[in-house]
Amino acid sequence: MLHSHPRIAVAPETRFLVPAYHRRxxxxxxxxxxxxxxxxxxxxxDRSTKFHELKLAKDDYVRQVVEGPGSLGSVIGTTFRMYADRFDKPRWGDKRPSYVKQVDMLLRLFPDAQFIHLIRDGxxxxxxxxxxxxxxxxxFHGISTWAEAIDAGNKLRRTMPEDSYYELRYEDLTDDPATEMKKLCHFLDEDFDPMMVSPREAAQVAVPPHKVWHRNTHGEVTRSRVGSWTNRLDSWEIALCEQALGAxxxxxxxxxxxxxxxxxxxxxxxQKTMQKRRASRMRKAMRDRINRLREPSPVAALxxxxxxxxxxxxxxRNESPELAQRAG
Incomplete structure (x- = not known):
């Protein structure tokens, strides 16, 4: 839906941003x-990065990176900027569900980023x-994943500026796409475009055919999956979801x-699963804090x-910082 906007390009999910950061x-x-x-x-x-799904010329990308600024965010950001250039659009976006737990890292890479958190019934x-x-x-991992995402979102809502973090519910979006997309465009400081509520054409370009789990993007916005958990979860899973996630x-x-x-x-x-995942997050956070002390080059995009x-x-000298910010 965002990719259908005439000024915004949202790439298919890639797998190089987080690994590149940790391998910096x-x-x-x-x-x-x-x-x-x-x-x-x-x-x-590398096939694991899914770069090929962006349909960018490899040699051109490498050349632009070499000629560009010397920071990790610039190398990564050049990828998405070139993807946006494919569609002659000035803004780009990236999406992965796990990003809600990695906002600190993403802000290091892109300090001017805005974040959209789409929430759905756990x-x-x-x-x-x-x-x-x-x-x-x-x-057990699925339940833990949703709990972690909601807790991370709650923290972001409390700590981030209003113009940097935005939440909307999947159920509201599918119930009234136009209204919700107008609100989202206001947050993004963009004009609403009616094409955003009919993303079928954009999906043919932006959603790789092999991702059959995204097949609903090729049709009209639908509420057919809202509340479908009643038929897709076993009774023990419903009981556990409501006991663990009820609040x-x-x-x-x-x-x-x-x-x-x-x-x-x-x-x-x-509980055992949640404890293991919590311990894993703490170990990763500790490694990252240590790595930040030994970073060989700038991280933020330029x-x-x-x-x-x-x-x-x-x-x-002829451009004030205020104008420069608006230009960015």
Missing amino acids: RTYGDLRVEERRRALAQWISS RDCVSSLKEMPWYNLDS RLQANGYELTGAPAAAKEHVASL LTSKQQVLAGVPQP
Whole structure:
């Protein structure tokens, strides 16, 4: 729907942003051209990065990275900027559900970014995850994933500026797409375009055919999956979802069924899963704090005048910082 806007390009989900950030020390000082070239070649050549789905010319991408600013965010941002250029659009976006838990990292890369958090009934999310061909975890992980996302969103809502973080519900979006997209455009400081509520044409270009789990994007906006968890979850999963996620569900406007208490063994398994995931996040956070002390080159993107102002890069004398920010 956002990709249908005449000024915004949202790429298919890629898999290079987070790995590139965590591997940044491997590539050394990105102010050195050959270091940028090495990172750009990995992004554009490794099949795991999904770069090929962006349909960009590899050699052109590597050249633009080498000629561009020497920072990690600039190397990554060049990828999405070129994707937006494919459609002659000035703004780009990227999406992955896990980003809600990685906003601190994303702000380091793109300090002028805006974040949109799409929230859906946790029970529908768990049932959808179960059906994904790429998901190889169990329902305990699915429940944990939704709880973590909601908790992360709550923190962002409390701490981020109003013009940087926005929430909307999947159910509201599918019920009244035009109204919700108009609100979202206001947040993005963009004019609403009616094409946004009929994204079928954009999906033919922006959604790779092999991603059959996104097949609904090729039709009209539908509410057919709202509340479908009632037929897609087992009774024990419903009981566990409502017991573990009840307060979070209700806080986001979702009603509970009054299911009986979950079995003790299911509660114990969920708690064990949540503890392991929490410990894993803490270890990753500690490694990142250590790596930040030894970063070989700048992290923040320097592709727009606003990014340059935020990084303290001197601007041309005939351009005030205020104008530079608006230009960015």
